[in-house]
Amino acid sequence: MQLKEHNTLEGLQKIINIRATLNLGLSKELQLMFPETIPVPRFTSGEGNFSVSLDKGIFKSLLFKITQHERDEVLLTAIKEYFNCGYCYLRKQENTIDFKVTKFSDLNKIIIPFFINSPILGVKS
Template structure:
């Protein structure tokens, strides 16, 4: 399994994406010219663990995307990351970690996994 963090923007915002890459000192630009959008993509796990997650702990995501980010943290970050000094705010509960592991193991694609997710 490969973890990937990405931010998509309209192609006119490529300068913004490049500024974010420069600020975070990680990631790359992927352009989708036929679809008129660009993506900032980070796939290096150490960059996700040491740059992306701490950034969004310091500056929390607001709105509905915060739920997606919480799932991302659940899958991406070992519990020890949340115990480090200066990092906090998105500590996944045990049930959320269990749900993430269910998805990570693709158990949600089985009848039993589907039924478990349907009950929650």
């Protein structure tokens, strides 16, 4: 606010993105006014990660994952649709759902560029 960023559309979108990560999310009215708001960096900071699998020291696979309680299935499905890649996997015993991207080309062309342009804010940054 001190830098007057809230006076620009980009600055206002940043504020809406932060608001979207709070417990109650956005009101229907704000969702309609800011349809591009998906708080992926905030969820990744709290419940997401990138991981690399090695087999005897040799690269095997790369994974991006966000985990949420199963009640947030709609949210993770929206994130999947936003990126147009990956899949959602329900883990019933843990009452959680994962959004995972394992395809290297999707990670390289979609996920990694997204985080370059929309960096994670928080302890994982």
